[in-house]
Amino acid sequence: xxxxxxxxxxxxxxxxxxxxxxxxxxxxxxxxxxxxxxxxxxxxxxxxxxxxxxxxxxxxxxxxxxxxxxxxxxxxxxxxxxxxxxxxxxxxxxxxxxxxxxxxxxxxxxxxxxxxxxxxxxxxxxxxxxxxxxxxxxxxxxxxxxx
Numbered sequence: 799x800x801x802x803x804x805x806x807x808x809x810x811x812x813x814x815x816x817x818x819x820x821x822x823x824x825x826x827x828x829x830x831x832x833x834x835x836x837x838x839x840x841x842x843x844x845x846x847x848x849x850x851x852x853x854x855x856x857x858x859x860x861x862x863x864x865x866x867x868x869x870x871x872x873x874x875x876x877x878x879x880x881x882x883x884x885x886x887x888x889x890x891x892x893x894x895x896x897x898x899x900x901x902x903x904x905x906x907x908x909x910x911x912x913x914x915x916x917x918x919x920x921x922x923x924x925x926x927x928x929x930x931x932x933x934x935x936x937x938x939x940x941x942x943x944x945x
Contacts, residue, residue: 826923833919837912842867842875844912847884850901851909857896884908 845865879885884905890896
């Protein structure tokens with residue numbers, strides 16, 4: 799009987815922890831996205847521009863791999879960025895069937911303006927925690943995620 803009671807207590811604690819973790823994740827993500835949305839971008843568009851800004855011209859398949867996205871809507875995301883003049887598409891000289899995606903000057907200018915505000919926002923989110931707690935939290939989350 800005591801084992802069953804302990805199991806229920808542990809299960810309840812696990813469920814409460816999961817709920818708090820989910821709420822926290824949603825809250826942090828919402829705050830993180832606020833600066834991105836204010837710029838007129840979606841989270842996926844931001845990630846594409848960020849990876850192109852950092853790594854240069856990429857194939858769509860490479861972008862998908864780098865930002866850990868699914869391929870289902872990536873073509874739409876890139877097409878919308880191209881319509882807005884934030885990226886340019888060209889034929890890959892090594893494989894004419896494949897498009898290379900390049901961030902445009904307009905896209906670079908947007909990201910040069912957005913990245914500092916984005917980083918300030920991230921710092922504001924995590925300023926609530928002292929450095930030691932951030933390190934502990936990172937260790938705990940890494941352990942939970944199996945990384």
